[in-house]
Amino acid sequence: MPPHNSDARPRVITLGTAGGPRWWSGQTAGQRAGIATAIVVGDSTYLVDAGHGVGRQLSLAGLPVGSLRGIFVTHLHSDHTIDLASLAT
Numbered sequence: 001m002p003p004h005n006s007d008a009r010p011r012v013i014t015l016g017t018a019g020g021p022r023w024w025s026g027q028t029a030g031q032r033a034g035i036a037t038a039i040v041v042g043d044s045t046y047l048v049d050a051g052h053g054v055g056r057q058l059s060l061a062g063l064p065v066g067s068l069r070g071i072f073v074t075h076l077h078s079d080h081t082i083d084l085a086s087l088a089t
Contacts, residue, residue, distance in 0.1 A: 018079075051083065
């Protein structure tokens with residue numbers, strides 16, 4: 001568990017914004033991670049959606065998987081749920 005953070009002001013961190021399948025072409029194809037947003041309150045992280053690469057994005061944002069207190073899925077399209085199982089610890 002990370003050290004206690006007494007700042008209870010929520011922070012919103014966009015972890016990924018790419019929706020749908022990855023068949024885009026061009027110079028920036030596939031550079032965005034799948035849909036996921038972290039809400040951080042103190043030492044607790046709440047995840048909204050779990051798109052492709054969410055575990056890596058959490059790590060890059062400095063948010064340990066152990067800080068997850070809840071995962072919310074907005075709807076059941078695969079681009080919002082594809083990496084949900086990878087978060088199981």
